[in-house]
Amino acid sequence: RKEVEQDPGPFNVPEGATVAFNCTYSNSASQSFFWYRQDCRKEPKLLMSVYSSGNEDGRFTAQLNRASQYISLLIRDSKLSDSATYLCVVDSWGKLQFGAGTQVVVTP
Amino acid sequence: NAGVTQTPKFQVLKTGQSMTLQCAQDMNHNSMYWYRQDPGMGLRLIYYSASEGTTDKGEVPNGYNVSRLNKREFSLRLESAAPSQTSVYFCASRRPGESTDTQYFGPGTRLTVL
Numbered sequence: 001r002k003e004v005e006q007d008p009g010p011f012n013v014p015e016g017a018t019v020a021f022n023c024t025y026s027n028s029a030s031q032s033f034f035w036y037r038q039d040c041r042k043e044p045k046l047l048m049s050v051y052s053s054g055n056e057d058g059r060f061t062a063q064l065n066r067a068s069q070y071i072s073l074l075i076r077d078s079k080l081s082d083s084a085t086y087l088c089v090v091d092s093w094g095k096l097q098f099g100a101g102t103q104v105v106v107t108p
Numbered sequence: 109n110a111g112v113t114q115t116p117k118f119q120v121l122k123t124g125q126s127m128t129l130q131c132a133q134d135m136n137h138n139s140m141y142w143y144r145q146d147p148g149m150g151l152r153l154i155y156y157s158a159s160e161g162t163t164d165k166g167e168v169p170n171g172y173n174v175s176r177l178n179k180r181e182f183s184l185r186l187e188s189a190a191p192s193q194t195s196v197y198f199c200a201s202r203r204p205g206e207s208t209d210t211q212y213f214g215p216g217t218r219l220t221v222l
Binding site for chain 1: 143148149150151152153196198210211213214215216218
């Protein structure tokens, strides 16, 4: 079983719509959680950290459910520029575990 | 401030050839990392260096060696390349304080082994 699992998608989203997807992790001792964004053939870049109480950054909302061991990302009012692969990253004692990513395609 | 740089950007090797991937960061980070990314899989850690002078194996170290030349530079060497090492390689660094701080990635090296 993979340490971090994501639905690979693609999630096809009309511009202006809302999309949400989850990531599950296997290590209950994991301490920190992040969402990274990766554009085609580019390096991953931090989108946002995920805090226990949930957090927002503009149109992006991240949630953490420790009991069920998953994190989620919701994108509101999707823009064409949101098209990318979103990587779920879990930090366990300084070691980052990466999910394979969820592809989001925003269409006009 | 260039961040994390990697060379080369692209490379094609024949089976059995050797090469070194170079990585440098100008952010004064203590920790540096080498990952590989294959289709349908998350980034997998090859080797990391928590500080200058130390290196440790990650999840998939076989077939690779590393050198932490100084605080800025961390190189990855393939001694005898195999087709299974065809991948995109990313170098990353992490800022002092470590704990939950994020990693910054270089632009990647796309390696094909024929």
